Amino acid sequence: MSRLPKVDIENLNPDQEAFRDQIVASPRGELRGPFVPLLHHPAVGNLIQKVGAQLRFEGVLPGNLRELAIIITARHWTAQYEWHAHRRIGEKEGISPHICDAIAERKEPAFDNEQEKLVYKFVTGMLANDLRTPDHIFSEALSEFGPDGVIELNCLCGFYGLIGSVLNNFDVEIPDGNDKTPLPA
Numbered sequence: 001m002s003r004l005p006k007v008d009i010e011n012l013n014p015d016q017e018a019f020r021d022q023i024v025a026s027p028r029g030e031l032r033g034p035f036v037p038l039l040h041h042p043a044v045g046n047l048i049q050k051v052g053a054q055l056r057f058e059g060v061l062p063g064n065l066r067e068l069a070i071i072i073t074a075r076h077w078t079a080q081y082e083w084h085a086h087r088r089i090g091e092k093e094g095i096s097p098h099i100c101d102a103i104a105e106r107k108e109p110a111f112d113n114e115q116e117k118l119v120y121k122f123v124t125g126m127l128a129n130d131l132r133t134p135d136h137i138f139s140e141a142l143s144e145f146g147p148d149g150v151i152e153l154n155c156l157c158g159f160y161g162l163i164g165s166v167l168n169n170f171d172v173e174i175p176d177g178n179d180k181t182p183l184p185a
Contacts, residue, residue: 003171007039015042022046027057033081034163037170055156060148063093065119069156072123075103079164083183084174104183118144123157
């Protein structure tokens with residue numbers, strides 16, 4: 001149950017309607033998840049969704065690396081909805097289920113893909129060290145992914161931390177019929 005009053009979808013003000021229409025017109029296709037509570041502040045919600053759309057749908061990193069960064073961040077913050085949504089997307093993008101299982105259990109996965117291993121080191125290093133990836137890992141990632149790639153990794157981690165806070169703080173529930181706590185505490 002949400003900690004905010006429910007927004008009456010049938011009686012949105014013009015700003016809320018514009019925000020909803022942006023979400024529905026995007027590749028997301030529907031208003032759900034963090035965007036429901038953000039209807040309470042459509043100006044901020046619309047800016048947030050634009051950043052998310054850039055990172056998710058127009059980014060430079062391939063889908064498996066993007067989604068790996070997202071699920072590591074979701075696990076770090078125990079963002080149940082985020083994990084539920086992005087684990088499935090990540091597996092569709094090629095992340096092995098055993099990698100997802102290890103991350104869910106807060107264990108370091110055994111990687112076959114060196115780029116995935118590097119993303120894991122970059123994001124976990126950032127989250128464990130006051131949002132500053134250790135120099136040797138940063139240098140390795142910069143060499144592998146270039147400046148735009150490391151900026152994107154950094155921003156994915158920060159952005160999905162923001163989304164996780166919206167989901168967690170406003171008690172956004174996983175859609176009906178699904179496990180409400182796919183991640184252990």
